[in-house]
Structure formats: structure tokens, C-alpha cells
Amino acid sequence: MRAPLLAGLATVILTGGTLGITAPNQADDLKILYVRQAATNCSDQNAGTLAQPLCSIGAAAAIVTGGQTVDVGTGSYRERVTVKTSGTPEQPVVFVGTSASLIGENSGFVIDGQHDIVLQNIQVNALGDLPAVDAHDVSGITIRGGRYSLNSSSGTPVVRFAAVTRSSLSQTSIVTGNAATSGVRMDAASSGVDISGTTVSGNVNRSLDVPSVGIRIDGPGNTVIGSSIGGFTATAVVLGTGAAGTVVANNVVTAGAGHGIHNNGATGTAITSNSIKQRCLDGIRVDGASSGVSIQNNVLDSNGVAGRVGCDPKALDGVEIGIYGDAVSRTVIDYNNVHHHRTDSYAWGTPTSLAGFRAASGQAANDRETEQPRDNYDSANSAAPGFQKLDRAGTPRVDDPAVPNSGAGPVTFADRGAVETIRPPVASFDVTLSLAPQKVTVDASASTPGLHPIRSYEFTFGDGSVVTQSSPVAAHTYADPGNYSVWIKVTGTDGQSATSSQPISVLYPTSTVGLLTMSNRRYIDAGNATTGLRANQLRLGATAQFDVVTAGNHQVALFSRSTGRYLAIGTADPTAMTATSQSVDARETFTVAKNTDGSISLKASTGQYVTADPSGTVPLTASRPTISTWEKFLQVSTTDTNKSLKARVNGRYVSADGAGTKPLIASAATASTWERFDLVDLGSGTVALLAHVNNRFVSADGVGTKPMIAAAPAVGSWEMFYLTRSAAGTVSFQAAINGRYASADGAGSKPLITNGPAISTWETFTLG
Template sequence: MRIRHAAGLSAAVISAVVGLPLPAVAAEPAAVLYVKDHGSTCDDSGPGTRAIPFCTIQAAADRVLPGQTVEVAQSSYIEDVTVRHSGEPGKPITFRGAGRLGKSPDIPSISGPLRQPVKISGQHDIVFSGFDVPGFELDGVSRVELSGNWIEQENNAAVRPAVRITGPSDRVRVERSVVRGTSGGVTAGPGVTGTVIAGNDFVTVYGSSVSLTDAPGATITHNTTHTTWNTSVVLDLAGSSDHATITDNVVALGTVQVSAGSTAGTTLDYNTLRWPSADTYKWAGAVYRTPEDLLAATGQGKHDLNGYVQFDDAFWPLSVPKAATGPAAGTAIDSAGPQTPGTPAVDLLGHGAVDHPEVANTGPDSSYRDRGAYEVVGLQEVRLDARGTVHEAPTGPAPFTVELTATATDTWKTTLGYTFDFADGTDPVTSAEPTVRHTYTAPGDYRPKVTVTDGLGGSVTGELSWPVQAGEDKPLTASLAVDQDTSSDPLAVRAKVTTTSPWRISGYSFDFGDGPAKPNEGYFTERHVYAKPGTYTVKSTVTDDSGATVTSTRQVTVDYAPSGFTAITPTRIMDTRQPGSHYPRFGPGSTFDLDIRNRVSGSAGNLVPANATAVVINLTATQGTATSHLDVYPSAAARPATSNVNFGPGQDVANLVTVPVGPNGTVVIRNNSGYVHAVADVLGYFTAGSTDRFASVAPARLLDTRSDDNPLTSGSARRLKVAGAGGVPANATSAVLNVTATGSTSAGFVAAYPGGTQRPAAGSNLNTVPGRNIPNQVVVPLGADGSVELFTNAAATHLVVDVFGYYGPDGKGLFTPVTPSRLLDSRDSGPFGPSSSRTVGGVPAGATAAVVNLTATGTTEPTHLTAWATGTAKPGTSNLNASPGLDVPNHTTIPVDPQGRFDIANNSGTTHVIADLFGYYRNQ
């Protein structure tokens, strides 16, 4: 082996001598790896740089090397973290959370779905600092530091301590952390040695704050235990946990217990016991009430004190003592003992020792550090503000002069000094005044700091929350981008203007081309919802502090997205007959915005999603006082010359309505004349993401109870198989049916719903009237066997059911709603005669079917209308049954030819026909 090694060495030397290339030296690894889960640039397989950070902490933990720091941005990381790599002595692996620990910790949180603790097993030389976590589990570790963490378990959900250390482990340090709502604080078991537990605040711990069993050599110092539950023992040394140090702690309530096997070499001193009890101490099995009793029997606790410590509610949930004077100051202030090895240099909030001006120093040699996790300070915080000397905003062209003002909170009213660090490489400036001026000579973003001192040892540092921005002296420019944003409204856009200016932008204004401009002084983006599809010119106007103004324009085309259908259980969202209804009875010409998204009171979640393009409603007019009609159209749109439900005095008339969704999920319902109550049931909606598409079929009759004189009777339901009949496939999910009630013997209603299911409460589709044929189109989900149930409460009625199409995975048609428009009004061109027909156009070319509301008016004798695609055979079905003297509407889904045309035929007598378009299907 020696010979081989020498030969290899000679070869290396020869290579160097003759000048042959040497292997490249590997680059030093980066000092810092970055984690930031928000933003588009994070990548768990990337380099972990500031520009391309890791998305998860675990990805960084799997890549980190000794001496590197993992810096984690503020966010909520929904993951469980296990540390699998070790550092080296003097070169630890450090996990550092960005932010500040306080009563509302602004630090990154780590919490997987099961809120598992951070796990470190078999590793060494690790620092984990500045995180909000549910706990830590350490097993077989060495030289691990947990500092500045917020350790909390929600509602005591996990039955485990905040930090569990199992052996063999040595030199674990838990310091300056908040432990709250956990099942125990820090626990250590056999094989654990040299644990340091220092400067922690144990708040509302369900169990002992510190519990060590057979874990010798521990240091427990400068901790505060505020509230404990389910235990009387706060600090517990059990088994052989000898040679421990218990000093400078504040124990608000509970017992300090040291077992007989733990007393050897153990020191207990300079602690404050807030509420003494009969068993304040348990030492080697004996119980002592007061420090004097303990001292007399054991020599321990010479400087322990029984005394009141008042906590400051302003810092809740932290256990910070009040900065009071006299007896109210308690016994923890300026009374700590000599610095035990392991004592943190600063308190939990980062304060060093501060001499309370009105409390005597009772520490050794008149020292004035406080007991417990916190140092009571008069100088508590400082805010740093900046303003420009020309304009108020701290933004302008370099060289740029700003005025910095420090506002300190100092309850002791001492003389303060201020040291300003301008963060531009110039020397800091110390001043007795809180305001200074500074000129930034080079362009850049600068975040200055100020450190305030009070002469009593107190100091606090504050940083400017928003940087001073010194820019290049260039003119104002602006660029406008406009994109459709359908996340909450189908015709919404978001305009965003990007600017460059050395000055602050003082004003934004957006003109969306359909109304007055919208001033928006504080923000560079604006959302807008159009009332109808179209092409619009959007203009932005931007002004900066120098008075410069720039305008930009962009054209944007908005339209309803082609959408699939989702059927829902019929849900009533309006019934003006109900006492206390949000929607009152409709009067002459009155309109109401109907919220179709939200469920009725007491139900959770949205009924119709925010991105729905159109909604299907069954609308019923009842108790009308005059001949009138209800019109339905998207809110914010101009009232169209269309109608949906025509009715006369005292009539109950129902009709299906398909209508585009207006801004904020509302549609308008308008009554033309007289007074009327209205009932609205939502049956389904259209969204771009729905997988159920439409397919029209040649209209076919599925049921006619007149054929065997077998009418439905009151309270009865009849099942009708739809899938597999009339061109409807077996995997269809919903069917488009025209249901006509005829030969009814009493007033009542008919409901259609999925076969084999319970009839929904809001299940009325049409109303029966003796002596009249009443039609209505229904869109009904199919039951598991592909059937629908037909129910009536009329004494008896015949039903005629025709199928016009279906929704399902085999369908290809996506629905595009349109602002309601009139395609035909024969009152302008002459009525339909007996057996006459006309061709109607106006549906966009390429459509396969149109959603049309047909209305018959001026009818001279009972008749029916039939509609079908131009150029195809007339089917033996009906779309609308009309009666003399009545205006009869019916929602229809009509196949159209490639040019978007359909034919309408009248059967008997003469009648006028009105056709209103509400949308169309096109195969995708």
C-alpha cells in the first residue's frame, strides 16, 4: 500500500513539472441557500439562490452543506421537515427564518397536514432559529441549537412536548423561544447530557415546562413559566439528573422538584417564585414552602425570592413583567445572579441588561440584569420615517436628499441618543436629535436604520419599512397591459400599468371605454367588469410628483367563454311571498338584482361559482294583478327588448330562463305592469371548466300519457327512462326536455327530477291549469338508471315529454351566452297562419343549437309551435302550446343549420310569434 501511494504521488509531481493541466478546483459552495415558496421563480431542483430559491425547506435541507445557512422567507410552509445532514465543529448548518419574534411573530411557519415536529436524528452541529413550528424531536444529536422559535400546537392537538430530546444526545441548547399550548415544554431522557434551557417563555403549557429524567449536567436559567395546566410540577429533575444549575428563573405557579438522585452537584439559586404554596420546592423527596425553609434544610435557594411579578397585558401572550416601580415592580427586576455559563447575552426580545432607574440593584456587585426570559426596558421600540425634502415621498432622482425621523417609545423619559446608518456605505451619524438629513448621491434602493440608546443600557433598533428610492434622472414612462380576468366575473378585465420614474407616482386613472374614468391614486392596477361583450379602448393616465403626465391606451375584446353545464339540485333563491323576504313583491316597472351565487340564509358556500358565465333558473310568476311580463338580463346591462315570463291576472306561469351572469354574480328581474310575486329556483350553471357538454338530438317524443289514457294523479310520480331513448346515450348526465301538461283537472304543479331520488323542495317546473296546455322546458339530471321522475299534485293531468338534447361526456357543444336580443317579432311583419312556417336567422354561424325564448301572442285558436333546424325534416314534436287570448312563453333549445338558422311552424289558426336569443352552442 505504501508503494502504491508513493507512485501516485510521483505521478502528480511529474505532471506539475512538465506543465500538464491539473484537475479544476471545485468552486466554494454558496454561503447561503434561499427558500421562498411564493413567487414564480422558486424551484426545488434549482440552485437555491436568491434569484431562483427553493420552494420548500426540505429541498434546502437535503442540499445544505456544513457551514452553509438556509435562509427562509416569511410564509407558511405546508410540509414536514427532517434534517438529515450534519455540520462540523465551527461550521454548523444553520436554518434561519426571516422576520421578527414578538407577540405576533412575523416569522416563517412550518406545519404539515398532521403538524409533525421538525425532526433531527443522529446529526450534529445544527442551528434552527426563527421559525413558528409545532415542535422538535431530537434523537442521538450533538451540538444542536434551537433559538428564537415560536413553538405552538393548535388546541393541544398533539399529545407531545414542544421539544423532546432522546439519547444519546449532548450539548443541546434551547433558548429564547416561546412555548405555547403544548403538552409539556422541554423533555430529556436517559442518555441526554449537558442540555441548556435558557431564556424561554413557557406560556400555557399542559404539563411540566422542563422535565429531565436521568439527564445530568443541565443548565436551566432565565426562563419564565407563566401558566401550566394538568400538573403541579413546573421544573422537574427526575432520576439521576445531577450536576444541574437552576438559576434566575421566574416561576409563576407550581413546584420546583429535584429528586434525590439529582441533588449531587446541583445548584438552585436566584429564582423568583410568584405564588408560593405548601410544596413550592420538593428537594430529595422533602417538601419546603419558602426559600428560607429550603435554605435552612439544604443550603440551596439562598437568593430565591417569594414575590409578586405583575405581567404586562400589552405584551400578551408573552410573559413580560410590567415596568412598574415600588412594590408593584416585583422581585424579578434588577435582581439576577452572576452569569451562569449558558446565559443568553440578550433576552427573548433581543434586549441586553438595562438598569431600571427606580428599582434598587440587588444582583451581585449591584448588577442589574432581570430574572426570567425578559428584561424590563423603558425604551421599547422605535419607528423610522423618511420624507423627501422637495416632495413628501422618499423617492426622487439622485442626488436625492431625505429627512429621517426616529420616533421612540420610552416610558422612562430618559435622554436619548440616535445613531443613523444610511445603508449607502457612508459613516453612521450620531445625534442628540431624532431628525437628520442625508443626501443619497447614487441611484439605488436604501433601507436606513436607527439605533436609539437611553444611557441606562437600553437600546433599540428600527429600520425604514419602505426603502428610500434614489433613481436615475429620466422622464416618466408608462406601459399599459389589459387582460381578461374571469376568476370572479365572466366579463371582467384587469388593467395594469408599469411605470418608470425617479419620482413617486402620485396618481393613476383608468378609463375603460364604457363610462367615466376611474381615479385610483394609490395603485397601479384596476379591475373592471363590462356590462356586455365587445371591443373597448382602455386608457390609463399616470402622474408623478414632478407633475409629469403620461397616457397609454390598449384595446381589449371581452366575451363570454364557451362553457359546459353543471346541473345542481334545484335550489330556491327567491320567493317574494315569504314574510321577511329580501326581495319584495314586484311593482310596475320595478327591478331587483337577484344574487344567484349565494345560497339561502343558513347554508354554506356559493351556490353558483364566481366564474360562471350563465345560470339556468326556473322562474314563476304568481298572484299577478295585471297582464304583464317578467324580463331577466345580466345586471349592469341596458334593459333589452326581450321577455321571459308572460302572465295574466291571477295566473301562475313558470318558464325556464338561461341568462348571462352579470357583475358580482347578479341578474336583473324586471316586472312590466301591475304587481306580481316571483319565485326563482336555480337548476344549474355554465362554466368554462365543466366537462359536461351539450349535444342536440332530433326532437323525439318520449312520453304521451294520452296514448293509453293513463294520466298522472295527485301525489303520484312516474319514472321515465331517458338514457338510451330518443338519441340520448347511456352515459348522459342531464337531459333537455319539453314537458307539456294537458287535460289537467285541477290547478297544481309538475316537477321533474332525477329518477330514484327524493323530490327536491324547490322542485316545481310548471303549473297546471284546467282546460289549458301548459308547456315548459326543463333541464334535469338523470338518475343512476338514466331516468327522470315526473310528479304532480294536480288531481289528474296528462303529460307530453319531448327530448331535444342532453349533456354528458359524449357531447361536444359548449354554450356561449349573449346579451338577450330579439330575433323575430311577427307583429312587425304579420302573423303566422295555419300550417305556415318561417325561417329565423341571427344565431352566429357555426352554432349547432340556440337557446331561444319563444312567445305566442294574439293567438286565435288553440295551437302549438314547432321549431327545428333549417333544411331538416320537421319533427312530430312541439315547443310551445298556445291558447287564445293569452301570451304564452316557453324556453326552447333549437337545433340550427350551419348558417345559424331555424324554422318555426304554427299548427292552427293565426298567432304572432316572438323569438328572443339568450345564447348558442358550438361544437368544440
């Protein structure tokens, strides 16, 4: 690219819309003409000093000379300004805006026959049929910064260059407000114009009946580099027959009704390292008398799909890269990446696949059909015409050691497309929740470095606590239960960073229980949480323990201690049940229905009840509209499992004799499997006793008239006992069926029977 046209400016410094003057004093005021519309003492007959400013830009344009700057203050100026004075490359005429806008019918700038003019950070909002900038027979015009817009139905461009040479348009926003309005138009006599770092935005109308163009070039030796062009009903960038030796490189071209880049008869064009996506017609099209065209290092994605929503329904499908007519023998295509939604992603006269294109043209040996960004890395041809040493953001080409260099030319590691990817780190982390102490442990060890090693990990816990450290694991305890967002930011030694966040719920548990299914008297197991929960555990082990938390609105959530996650119904399949959620929302909340037999049922937010298949091999689902045995669960506190009962009368343990086939008797000297029970909470102070030896419930047989026996497959009134705890730490069991206490009859020499009218030594047991 050429050297900036402001390179010779010695006393005027233009930065970001502000004007700095070296060693300012009253004598220097002659170098600046101040326009202050809002000043009460402004007058177009004033000298233009800061103390006596002008009111209009036009008044300043009438008297400004080379080497002077017109400083335009805040305001809305309803003017069309004609610049009548030229500068020199070393002493240009400069217009600088400070929050200044030219607005209204036919507002803008006219430069005719002048040279070395600078428009810096000017805003123009034109509403008529004349360009916002209209330059004729001009050289050395520099437009940098600012915004130029036009809302016209006449097809007038926002910026029109006719016979303009040695000029530039950079870091500027060009906006059209009507489907017919084009962005920038340069005629056949315009040459040596550089468009760089500029955004050209067209109307979203997708109709091909009202053609508009983002940038049209008809003259030789011009460039479009590092710019963004989107919208426009005809073409984003079109190069006419007189556009010889044009470089179109490092640009991003986005959605619009027509083609992306259209080389319509231009010669010697370099279309290099552009990223083009979602144009309704061809991404890149070369036709007519085009010759000497090079298309290399471009990345094209989802172009030519005319049936896409928003495209003109009259349009036909296009291709990613299409070469037509006489241009087929005079165009070089290589090192491009394309991703198309149809079979034919190329055209060599007629649409074809990449393989067909290679066979017909002998070109595109290093092209790839891919949508993976990684395939862009370190794979460009740096010897391609128009190749830029820096990418569109000014980033140098960088070798990524994790990617093989498959490019060509002197720099084999340059990337395809408009951006040189300096691979950033990837932030990834796992959360371990512990509800009782309201603690979270965040492990970011899964984060991966980018091009450079990770230097630091920043943990934000959502309650105001932030920890930055070099190691990837951090723990935090919350003062209050609640819902929080945890963030992790990883930063490389090159300063590049990445963030990731996850919502968590740190809620206070009211109890820790196992859920014993009534369908098969097995505990729900969350050990294989990703494939579903199953009712297959005989004992209340670690994988079957759940914290019960209050979730509001009379609902609960269940937290699996083994997975550190909440039970939830699925998103894709709302009947599926897993223990995979870190936060509590509708999918993780359940309404508890209390059944008359002391069991509970869990209704999901979908209105369906959680059901447990008695086989124990089928995962739990939330799929039943009503409650049956399969939808009933008994709660067992983790403190009431695997208990023994020692009779106070003889110091012996109560045994489910004969592996549960005989009545209970306090006869065992030690507690083994026959002497182990789970106390099942039935609510309202009642419990059931589940014998480990046969997984059956203890019953007050014969309405309490017969010895107690562990024989019942389900809980009924015979299996319900009121549990009484004494100050001495002993317990007694009162049968709900007859109101009598379980007694170690005959001082323990006979089977237990619920016949005790009151609590004495025979009716007292110690839980162990």
C-alpha cells in the first residue's frame, strides 16, 4: 500500500477525531479555522479564531488555504460544502469533525478539480439524491474515519469518485439507507485509490429487482484491503472491464442478495485472502473478458444457496467459486477453502464439484472443501498476487507449532482467509459441589493453551469473590445459599485470553436420604449418571445417597452426592432422568406427593411422575401420568441404614432368623447380615424395618397377634411402627395396627411380638 497521505503534515496531528496543535499559542490560531455552530458569538463574518468562530463549514471552506485546518465543533450542520481550495501533499487542506454532522437534504461534500484535501472524522447523513461525498477530477483526497450515509431511491452512491487519483478511503463507515443506494463507485478514470479498513453496509432488502453495489471499481490500479462489506442487492464488490491490476485482499464479505466478489471483465485482478459467506449468489464470480485473475487463500462459506431465507425467491442456486465464459482459460484458482450446502460448490463454465472442477480446469489442487476453522491455519500461499504481510487487523503472520505448515511461498505458515489466527487458549472447567458446607471446587485443568502457555487462571464465583492464580484449581465457600454464575478466565503469556461460565446452585440440604423403590425394594443408584439412574442397589451405599433441598413453591431438588449433580429431566427427551445438572431450574425441581402408605411420589415439571422399572436394568423416567407401585419411593435417612437392634432385656441382637423365614428373635451374640435393618421413614413419626437378609419388611403378623417376621414385600398397616426414642438413647417400636409395643418376649427367649402394653425392659432396644 502507499504511504499515508498525511505523512508530510508537520504541525497538525490528527488522532481519533481530536486535533492536537504543537506548542499552541495565539500565533498558531492562523493555522486553524474554528467552526462552532453552537457558540453564541459565531458569525460567518468572523475571522475563524477560537474566540471568534465561524458558524458554518461552508464559510470556512471559502477561505481555508493549504496548510490550514477547519476544526468543526459539535452540531448538526445543514450544508452541502463545496471545497474550492487545494493543498499540497505536505500542506493539505484539512477538515476535522468533533461530534459534527452534516444532515438533511443533499448534505455532504463536493470537491471538484482540487487536490490534497483531508476529511477526518466527519459525519454526513444525507437524505437527498446527491452523494455524501462527490469528488471530480481530484487527486490526493484522504477520507479517514467518520460515517457517511445516504438514503436515496435513485441509485446514487454514498461516495462517488470520478477521475480521482492518488487518494484513500480508510477506517470509515459507509452506510446506505435504501435498497437502491450503492456504497462507493469509482469510474474508469479513477486510479491509485486505496480503500482500507472501511465498513460498507447495504440495505437488508434481498430483491434482485433493485440492484445496488457495495464497491464498484472501473479504473486501474486500485485496492480494497482489510474492509468489511455486507448487504447490497447486486454485488458486494464488482470490478468492471477497466479495473486493471486491482487488489482485493483481506476483506470480510457478508450476507447479501447478489454475488460476493464479481470480476466482470477486469484484468490482472488479485482476489486474495478474503472471507466470504452467505451471499445468495456466487461467492466469487469471474466472467466476461476477464484475464490474469488470481483467486487464492480465500475462505468461502454457505454462498450460492438461493433458497435460503431472505434470498430472492427468483434467484437460482450459485456456487462458492464460479468461472464462466472466456475467463475459464485465464484464471488461477488455488489454496481456497469452501463449504457449500449443495453438491456443486464450483463452476468451470457449468456447476461442478471440487473434483470435477480440478479435472476440468487443472486448477485448485490445494483447495479444500471444509468448514473447520483449523483447516485455515498455516495453509496459505504467501506467493499469491496481492498477498499481505499483515492480516486485516494488522497482525503479522504467525506459525502455530500445533499445526503442520501446508502453505506455499516464502511464508508457509500464513493462514487462509482475512484473519491470521493467533490461536487463543480455551477455557474449560469442571465444578464439584458440596452442599453441606456450601462449597464449590472449580477445576480448570481441562483448559488448553493457545499459541502460548497459560499464565494465569482467574476464578469469579458470582458472590463478589475473585481469585487469580497460576494453578488451575480453586475452592470457595459461600456465605449464603443461592444460585450463582461461576466464571473462569485463562490468560496466556501473550496476553490472549478466553472465558467460560457455568451456572451453579449451592442450596442448603434439609436431609440426606436413599430412595427405596416400592417396585423392587431397591435403592436408586446414580453411579452411572450419564446413562440414567437405575433402581438396582440392595444397600444404601455412596452412589445411592441424595441431599434433599428446598427449591421453593413447595418443590424439592435432589442432589446426588456421588456425582455432585442434581437430578434432572432431559431437554431433548423430557422423560429421561439423569444426575448431571449443576444448577436448579424447572428441569431439576419436583413436587412431592405423600401417599397413604408412607411412600412418596415425585412429579416432574412436565406433570409426569418418576417411575422405576422393577427389573433394575431400565433407567428411571418421568413418564407416568398417575401413581402406581412403580411410582412410589420410601425415604431412608443415611443415619438410619444398616442398623442393629440389641435387646436391653438380654443384651442379644434381634435376628431375622432362618434368613428371614422364621420370626424375629433376640438371640444373636453378634450382628451379621441377619441382624441388620434399614429404618424406613414413613412420615408422622412412623417407620418400617427392612431386613437386609431378604430385603423384606418386618410385619406385626396376624394384626399383631403373631410373632414379628420379615416377610412382607410391601408396606401396609401391619408394617408401620411408631418409633419412640428415650433420653437414654434407646428406642421402642409401637405397632400401628394394634397400638402395642414390640417385645422381646420371655426375656428374649421367645420371638418378638407386638403385645407389650407399655415400654419396659422387654420393649427397649439399642440401635447400633
